[in-house]
Amino acid sequence: xxxxxxxxxxxxxxxxxxxxxxxxxxxxxxxxxxxxxxxxxxxxxxxxxxxxxxxxxxxxxxxxxxxxxxxxxxxxxxxxxxxx
Amino acid sequence: xxxxxxxxxxxxxxxxxxxxxxxxxxxxxxxxxxxxxxxxxxxxxxxxxxxxxxxxxxxxxxxxxxxxxxxxxxxxxxxxxxxxxxxxxxxxxxxxxxxxxxxxxxxxxxxxxxxxxxxxxxxxxxxxxxxxxxxxxxxxxxxxxxxxxxxxxxxxxxxxxxxxxxxxxxxxxxxxxxxxxxxxxxxxxxxxxxxxxxxxxxxxxxxxxxxxxxxxxxxxxxxxxxxxxxxxxxxxxxxxxxxxxxxxxxxxxxxxxxxxxxxxxxxxxxxxxxxxxxxxxxxxxxxxxxxxxxxxxxxxxxxxxxxxxxxxxxxxxxxxxxxxxxxxxxxxxxxxxxxxxxxxxxxxxxxxxxxxxx
Amino acid sequence: xxxxxxxxxxxxxxxxxxxxxxxxxxxxxxxxxxxxxxxxxxxxxxxxxxxxxxxxxxxxxxxxxxxxxxxxxxxxxxxxxxxxxxxxxxxxxxxxxxxxxxxxxxxxxxxxxxxxxxxxxxxxxxxxxxxxxxxxxxxxxxxxxxxxxxxxxxxxxxxxxxxxxxxxxxxxxxxxxxxxxxxxxxxxxxxxxxxxxxxxxxxxxxxxxxxxxxxxxxxxxxxxxxxxxxxxxxxxxxxxxxxxxxxxxxxxxxxxxxxxxxxxxx
Numbered sequence: 001x002x003x004x005x006x007x008x009x010x011x012x013x014x015x016x017x018x019x020x021x022x023x024x025x026x027x028x029x030x031x032x033x034x035x036x037x038x039x040x041x042x043x044x045x046x047x048x049x050x051x052x053x054x055x056x057x058x059x060x061x062x063x064x065x066x067x068x069x070x071x072x073x074x075x076x077x078x079x080x081x082x083x084x
Numbered sequence: 085x086x087x088x089x090x091x092x093x094x095x096x097x098x099x100x101x102x103x104x105x106x107x108x109x110x111x112x113x114x115x116x117x118x119x120x121x122x123x124x125x126x127x128x129x130x131x132x133x134x135x136x137x138x139x140x141x142x143x144x145x146x147x148x149x150x151x152x153x154x155x156x157x158x159x160x161x162x163x164x165x166x167x168x169x170x171x172x173x174x175x176x177x178x179x180x181x182x183x184x185x186x187x188x189x190x191x192x193x194x195x196x197x198x199x200x201x202x203x204x205x206x207x208x209x210x211x212x213x214x215x216x217x218x219x220x221x222x223x224x225x226x227x228x229x230x231x232x233x234x235x236x237x238x239x240x241x242x243x244x245x246x247x248x249x250x251x252x253x254x255x256x257x258x259x260x261x262x263x264x265x266x267x268x269x270x271x272x273x274x275x276x277x278x279x280x281x282x283x284x285x286x287x288x289x290x291x292x293x294x295x296x297x298x299x300x301x302x303x304x305x306x307x308x309x310x311x312x313x314x315x316x317x318x319x320x321x322x323x324x325x326x327x328x329x330x331x332x333x334x335x336x337x338x339x340x341x342x343x344x345x346x347x348x349x350x351x352x353x354x355x356x357x358x359x360x361x362x363x364x365x366x367x368x369x370x371x372x373x374x375x376x377x378x379x380x381x382x383x384x385x386x387x388x389x390x391x392x393x394x395x396x397x398x399x400x401x402x403x404x405x406x407x408x409x410x411x412x413x414x415x416x417x418x419x420x421x422x423x424x425x426x427x428x429x430x431x432x433x434x435x436x437x438x439x440x441x442x
Numbered sequence: 443x444x445x446x447x448x449x450x451x452x453x454x455x456x457x458x459x460x461x462x463x464x465x466x467x468x469x470x471x472x473x474x475x476x477x478x479x480x481x482x483x484x485x486x487x488x489x490x491x492x493x494x495x496x497x498x499x500x501x502x503x504x505x506x507x508x509x510x511x512x513x514x515x516x517x518x519x520x521x522x523x524x525x526x527x528x529x530x531x532x533x534x535x536x537x538x539x540x541x542x543x544x545x546x547x548x549x550x551x552x553x554x555x556x557x558x559x560x561x562x563x564x565x566x567x568x569x570x571x572x573x574x575x576x577x578x579x580x581x582x583x584x585x586x587x588x589x590x591x592x593x594x595x596x597x598x599x600x601x602x603x604x605x606x607x608x609x610x611x612x613x614x615x616x617x618x619x620x621x622x623x624x625x626x627x628x629x630x631x632x633x634x635x636x637x638x639x640x641x642x643x644x645x646x647x648x649x650x651x652x653x654x655x656x657x658x659x660x661x662x663x664x665x666x667x668x669x670x671x672x673x674x675x676x677x678x679x680x681x682x683x684x685x686x687x688x689x690x691x692x693x694x695x696x697x698x699x700x701x702x703x704x705x706x707x708x
Contacts, residue, residue, distance in 0.1 A: 013450050022469035024679050029638040030629050068454045069643040072474025080450035142530045147556040154520035158527020161514045184517050288512040290492040299514040
């Protein structure tokens with residue numbers, strides 16, 4: 001029996017450098033779509049780093065870039081849009 | 085840069101110094117009026133824009149002595165020839181800036197026209213800033229190069245020497261003069277100044293690709309600060325070996341040697357003549373660099389057999405400490421002092437020498 | 443659509459004007475945010491190779507570790523004087539400093555006022571968080587009345603220490619400055635408390651760009667960023683954003699005080 005798996009490519013992507021992140025929570029609270037949350041695990045510095053998910057609690061990431069502008073530690077290193 | 089030809093003039097010490105700086109290619113001056121040094125900024129303000137000095141790009145009277153020294157730091161960071169001039173109270177205010185400049189190894193020339201002190205003092209000549217100038221003056225471990233002119237021709241010539249040393253060693257250079265010399269008018273010849281080009285590849289004039297220039301005195305890592313301080317020390321040791329300067333007057337057969345700088349050296353030199361007429365074999369050693377102190381010449385005199393030194397200075401005993409150190413306890417050192425702006429006459433010095441000989 | 447053809451196109455990415463070093467700033471501190479805004483503006487204007495940063499004393503003392511330009515360190519409060527020296531000798535360079543409220547408004551107030559009064563074509567960014575950060579939380583000239591600090595353990599008493607000093611307003615009374623602006627930089631809580639507004643970062647980005655443009659046009663530019671210091675305010679990061687919005691921004695309201703060249707309109 002053939003199984004067809006359809007994967008939708010996330011339209012945008014935010015790259016978080018987990019080791020630079022100080023878990024300050026600002027990107028989490030500033031994101032309008034709730035695409036970021038703090039991980040329960042710790043990075044090497046002992047912080048809970050931010051983690052990105054395309055499908056946020058309030059909607060999909062639109063690559064608005066607010067997280068990039070708000071991050072005080074340059075831990076958000078990339079905000080990109082999928083180009084087909 | 086073209087060399088400037090010699091020229092003759094009759095000027096006040098302060099004016100001669102200002103012209104000497106201009107003729108050696110001064111780029112910027114930042115100052116604050118304080119008697120008895122104000123003729124220096126006034127002369128430079130008057131000459132600003134004179135096409136004879138195309139290198140003189142910036143003249144600015146700052147709002148305070150502190151603002152002035154910090155402007156000097158900024159301009160010096162671009163590799164420019166920068167000078168400031170002041171007197172005792174302003175020299176005190178500038179010490180933080182000079183400490184930073186020494187730490188960042190910035191070339192600059194600071195003129196202190198020593199007046200009466202401490203505190204507000206008076207406008208008479210003193211040599212009471214000797215410790216402040218030669219022992220660092222600001223916080224932290226560093227030493228300045230200190231030049232002491234004793235005539236108006238030297239006031240004219242020393243800026244060129246000062247900038248040359250400042251850029252050779254990347255160090256602040258202090259020209260320590262006094263209220264008398266600043267106001268004294270003498271006949272002088274401006275020396276021919278050879279064109280001097282200096283390496284300024286360290287200057288903060290913009291990053292080039294990945295290479296950038298950082299001028300910082302902060303070394304939070306303890307071993308790093310230790311290395312930096314040791315570097316400053318060994319730099320000064322090199323200066324000490326190579327740059328001691330002094331002038332000897334009739335010391336070859338002297339039994340008693342006077343040690344004096346600045347205006348005191350002029351008075352002591354006259355006293356030596358008068359003593360010789362009375363049959364006393366006196367001589368004069370005139371330090372030209374107060375830092376590095378001319379220990380070599382003093383030690384040589386002791387070696388030769390000179391047993392008596394009289395230090396003549398306008399303070400309550402500062403340079404005499406360095407003479408004691410340099411002669412290593414192997415000679416009698418006497419201290420002749422005048423303060424308050426009073427000067428000993430050559431006859432006073434003669435009497436002092438005679439009294440000590442008895 | 444299995445295996446769709448395409449790639450991620452970077453909208454916002456790494457900046458060559460940042461060295462890439464992790465910062466020493468406390469988590470959530472606007473110094474980091476401001477550093478990013480500055481790096482972005484320098485990159486956009488393409489001026490990295492003729493920029494000189496002047497480090498001040500305070501939390502901004504390590505700025506040259508993060509911004510990838512030439513830099514010189516100024517003594518405490520003296521950055522405006524050092525910048526004057528650089529710019530007078532080399533008017534072709536872009537010269538700027540980040541100063542804290544202690545550096546600029548306390549020990550350096552005279553240097554700040556005189557550089558502004560001469561209209562020196564330099565740029566100063568003031569990070570005003572109403573306290574001394576680097577030295578451990580003592581009172582600053584901008585500390586609001588009643589605030590508890592290490593040197594005002596019972597709250598700042600205006601009767602003995604005077605009221606907080608408003609640097610932007612002071613500079614705005616001078617004729618020469620060309621651009622004086624105050625921005626509330628932190629994320630601010632929204633009425634619904636649903637998410638935090640990042641308007642401060644966007645406004646800050648514009649203000650930094652405008653400030654540099656003003657310098658290039660020959661004017662003195664000054665932007666005061668009302669910021670936070672949650673560690674010394676003894677609050678959580680988010681609490682400090684509330685305090686900045688509800689208390690500090692009332693003592694220092696954001697606004698455009700001077701815009702001689704009309705850069706805000708362009």
